[in-house]
Amino acid sequence: MITIHTFALFLTFQYFFGEMSAIIFLIILGIVVAGGFLAAFVWAVRSGQYDDDYSPSVRMLFDKKAKNSEADQQPVKQEDKIENK
Amino acid sequence: MEIQKFTYDNRVARMFMNATILWGIVGMLVGLIIAFELFLPNLSMNIPWLSFGRLRPLHTNAVIFAFVGNGMFTGIYYSTPRLLKTPMFSELLGRIHFWGWQLIIVAAAITLPLGYTVGKEYAELEWPIDIAIALIWVVFGINLIMTTVKRRVKHIYVAIWFYIATFVTVAVLHIVNSINIPVSLLKSYPIYAGVQDALVQWWYGHNAVAFFLTTPYLGLMYYFVPKAANRPIYSYKLSIIHFWALIFLYIWAGPHHLLYSALPDWAQALGVVFSVMLIAPSWGGMINGLLTLRGAWDKVRESPVLKMFVVGITAYGMSTFEGPMLSLKTVNALTHFTDWTIAHVHIGALGWNGMLTFGMLYWLMPKLFNTKLFSVKLANAHFWLATTGMLFFAIPLYFAGVTQSLMWKQFTAEGYLQYPNFIETVVQILPMYHLRAFGGILYITGVILMIYNLIKTARAGQFNAVDHDEAPALAAAHHGKDKGHRIIEAKPVVFTILATVAILIGGIVEFVPMFMIKTNVPTIASVQPYTPLELHGRDLYLREGCYNCHSQLIRPFRSEVERYGEYSKAGETVYDHPFQFGSKRTGPDLAREGVLGGPIYKPDSWHYNHMVDPQKLVAQSIMPGYPWLATRKLNINNTPRKIEVMQFFGIPYPEGYAQTANEDLMKQAGQIAGGLRSGGIEVEDDREIIALIAYLQRLGTDIKKPAPTQKQTIR
Numbered sequence: 001m002i003t004i005h006t007f008a009l010f011l012t013f014q015y016f017f018g019e020m021s022a023i024i025f026l027i028i029l030g031i032v033v034a035g036g037f038l039a040a041f042v043w044a045v046r047s048g049q050y051d052d053d054y055s056p057s058v059r060m061l062f063d064k065k066a067k068n069s070e071a072d073q074q075p076v077k078q079e080d081k082i083e084n085k
Numbered sequence: 086m087e088i089q090k091f092t093y094d095n096r097v098a099r100m101f102m103n104a105t106i107l108w109g110i111v112g113m114l115v116g117l118i119i120a121f122e123l124f125l126p127n128l129s130m131n132i133p134w135l136s137f138g139r140l141r142p143l144h145t146n147a148v149i150f151a152f153v154g155n156g157m158f159t160g161i162y163y164s165t166p167r168l169l170k171t172p173m174f175s176e177l178l179g180r181i182h183f184w185g186w187q188l189i190i191v192a193a194a195i196t197l198p199l200g201y202t203v204g205k206e207y208a209e210l211e212w213p214i215d216i217a218i219a220l221i222w223v224v225f226g227i228n229l230i231m232t233t234v235k236r237r238v239k240h241i242y243v244a245i246w247f248y249i250a251t252f253v254t255v256a257v258l259h260i261v262n263s264i265n266i267p268v269s270l271l272k273s274y275p276i277y278a279g280v281q282d283a284l285v286q287w288w289y290g291h292n293a294v295a296f297f298l299t300t301p302y303l304g305l306m307y308y309f310v311p312k313a314a315n316r317p318i319y320s321y322k323l324s325i326i327h328f329w330a331l332i333f334l335y336i337w338a339g340p341h342h343l344l345y346s347a348l349p350d351w352a353q354a355l356g357v358v359f360s361v362m363l364i365a366p367s368w369g370g371m372i373n374g375l376l377t378l379r380g381a382w383d384k385v386r387e388s389p390v391l392k393m394f395v396v397g398i399t400a401y402g403m404s405t406f407e408g409p410m411l412s413l414k415t416v417n418a419l420t421h422f423t424d425w426t427i428a429h430v431h432i433g434a435l436g437w438n439g440m441l442t443f444g445m446l447y448w449l450m451p452k453l454f455n456t457k458l459f460s461v462k463l464a465n466a467h468f469w470l471a472t473t474g475m476l477f478f479a480i481p482l483y484f485a486g487v488t489q490s491l492m493w494k495q496f497t498a499e500g501y502l503q504y505p506n507f508i509e510t511v512v513q514i515l516p517m518y519h520l521r522a523f524g525g526i527l528y529i530t531g532v533i534l535m536i537y538n539l540i541k542t543a544r545a546g547q548f549n550a551v552d553h554d555e556a557p558a559l560a561a562a563h564h565g566k567d568k569g570h571r572i573i574e575a576k577p578v579v580f581t582i583l584a585t586v587a588i589l590i591g592g593i594v595e596f597v598p599m600f601m602i603k604t605n606v607p608t609i610a611s612v613q614p615y616t617p618l619e620l621h622g623r624d625l626y627l628r629e630g631c632y633n634c635h636s637q638l639i640r641p642f643r644s645e646v647e648r649y650g651e652y653s654k655a656g657e658t659v660y661d662h663p664f665q666f667g668s669k670r671t672g673p674d675l676a677r678e679g680v681l682g683g684p685i686y687k688p689d690s691w692h693y694n695h696m697v698d699p700q701k702l703v704a705q706s707i708m709p710g711y712p713w714l715a716t717r718k719l720n721i722n723n724t725p726r727k728i729e730v731m732q733f734f735g736i737p738y739p740e741g742y743a744q745t746a747n748e749d750l751m752k753q754a755g756q757i758a759g760g761l762r763s764g765g766i767e768v769e770d771d772r773e774i775i776a777l778i779a780y781l782q783r784l785g786t787d788i789k790k791p792a793p794t795q796k797q798t799i800r
Contacts, residue, residue: 022281023352026288030336037332056240057317
């Protein structure tokens with residue numbers, strides 16, 4: 001689907017811009033991709049992804065521990081036990 | 086708050102890990118073979134599928150897509166669920182992804198040596214394989230994105246952002262650069278031509294480096310370096326800033342591969358400016374990785390894993406400094422087309438990708454098998470072999486690149502080229518090629534030690550098929566808003582993709598008249614389409630991988646115009662599907678090969694003898710022989726289809742020409758073969774070598790011809 005559309009889009013640009021249509025095509029595509037990233041960035045900031053810019057870096061160091069107090073009451077040995085399934 | 090229990094599946098990660106090791110050694114061994122072929126050209130023993138031109142694409146594809154590809158998937162399938170506190174979305178998709186990817190690699194390993202190629206670097210694979218790649222990539226993407234959607238932590242750790250950017254961008258790059266129109270099951274032509282094709286190709290090529298070799302591995306760095314050092318990343322803030330900066334800048338840097346080409350100056354300048362700016366985010370990543378170990382350098386002394394990470398990240402810093410420098414026009418004038426480029430990419434591949442992968446494997450294998458690394462000593466030995474191997478590889482090639490380039494440019498006091506024979510500049514750097522191969526041997530020896538070490542480690546332990554974990558559900562943890570907004574929030578990336586697709590479709594609807602295409606209006610009236618025989622010859626040029634060693638782009642320098650002839654113009658390549666500018670001059674440029682009376686013109690008989698046995702004519706040549714071209718019959722059954730595809734692109738062959746093309750073809754072949762026979766060479770009209778000679782003799786000749794009259798559409 002996307003392939004066919006991309007193809008059509010390129011040919012259309014070639015029709016209108018001739019010789020260096022690939023530049024126009026790639027610039028527009030680049031802007032689309034960058035725009036997508038921009039949207040993702042805006043989403044990330046607005047949804048509070050970066051409100052805390054320290055603890056995520058520490059949290060990822062702990063693999064088998066849930067963050068709340070209930071989890072802390074679980075015996076650690078059981079969590080670390082290895083099971084083959 | 087409800088605590089949910091769940092498991093992480095280690096099996097898919099292990100499968101990818103094994104594949105990384107297997108394809109790693111295969112890709113590197115092929116690399117070693119071609120490193121030897123560069124000074125022992127007849128190492129291939131006249132076996133077509135062992136010749137440099139066919140094995141070099143196999144080497145690059147195997148290392149990039151098989152070794153690094155499986156390496157990134159190993160790390161992604163291991164780290165993603167742990168970072169997001171949820172199993173991967175689908176184990177089945179994971180397995181389809183794994184087997185699909187391996188199948189693609191096997192298909193590549195078979196078709197590339199057999200000469201089935203599109204003829205564009207790192208995008209050589211033919212269209213059925215391209216489609217398979219796109220499908221499997223989407224499978225990977227669905228698995229990754231849906232896992233992100235199902236996450237149990239609100240915050241998406243920076244490594245995941247790198248993985249997502251990798252998926253999205255590689256999908257776009259691959260699809261746009263691989264739009265080829267099939268001629269047959271294993272032959273196709275790209276829709277773009279000449280400079281346009283070059284631009285699309287290097288937009289793809291550079292971003293393949295950016296989004297296949299860099300962003301996923303930065304993601305791995307942000308997971309495995311803190312894990313191995315057991316301390317948080319130096320600055321989480323910096324990781325976020327450099328991520329967004331990196332992905333915004335990288336996509337524009339492609340044109341720096343086409344400096345001094347026929348690409349418009351402003352586009353070249355754009356590529357240079359963005360390339361230079363890229364130092365900032367790249368070094369942001371390097372600094373962040375290295376400073377994570379601040380105050381923990383004692384750990385580095387003891388841990389081979391951390392040592393490898395340190396050298397890997399340092400290599401990343403070096404090559405991302407080197408890259409912008411090579412993008413400066415003045416530096417590029419010296420280094421482009423030389424071995425410097427090869428050294429540069431290998432600092433990246435051997436240093437950054439290799440070392441990071443090895444470190445990850447040494448860390449992961451004991452973890453998955455619940456044991457300790459079999460031998461730290463062996464791993465340390467591997468570290469030193471890899472580091473010295475990398476240096477032995479790169480440093481001689483820096484010298485080779487500068488030496489050869491300066492020789493190409495050297496004039497005598499009288500104003501003649503000091504080294505007019507290309508071969509002189511090759512002989513000068515052969516010792517460097519020996520040293521490079523030695524470096525390769527060191528590096529591969531290290532990898533063999535690693536394989537032994539890892540197998541021993543796995544044998545000593547017991548495989549953890551699954552790990553258990555638990556976490557509170559996400560929904561209760563932070564969402565308190567209305568339902569509709571929540572859905573949008575939960576699926577940011579899905580929405581991003583949908584928006585992209587929407588924009589693409591919207592654009593198409595606005596610019597409808599697709600069937601009215603009139604393309605490739607030549608700016609140089611005398612430039613004509615290839616004759617059917619030349620077209621076949623061109624396809625043979627692609628099949629044998631000539632572009633791996635010969636460029637077809639004369640830059641506007643006095644030294645190049647003296648050596649090769651008039652510099653290349655954009656209008657000359659409008660019928661070239663694909664373009665064949667090349668990126669390396671192991672042999673001389675061929676853009677004006679056919680110009681009678683030009684600096685490098687050779688008669689048909691010379692080409693014939695040279696192709697069959699190059700050393701007979703140039704004793705010190707490092708070109709392998711292609712004797713099979715003189716014995717194999719040219720396949721002309723697909724001529725009509727080839728012409729039809731070209732006509733579809735808008736190339737002005739007369740209407741109905743597809744049916745009569747073979748008549749012209751045989752006429753031209755008869756002339757060339759007749760000429761050869763009259764010179765005492767026994768050859769039949771219908772051999773492949775005739776077509777290749779026809780193509781070589783056509784190269785660069787059009788601009789000197791008078792513009793054709795209206796009747797005369799074909800030469």
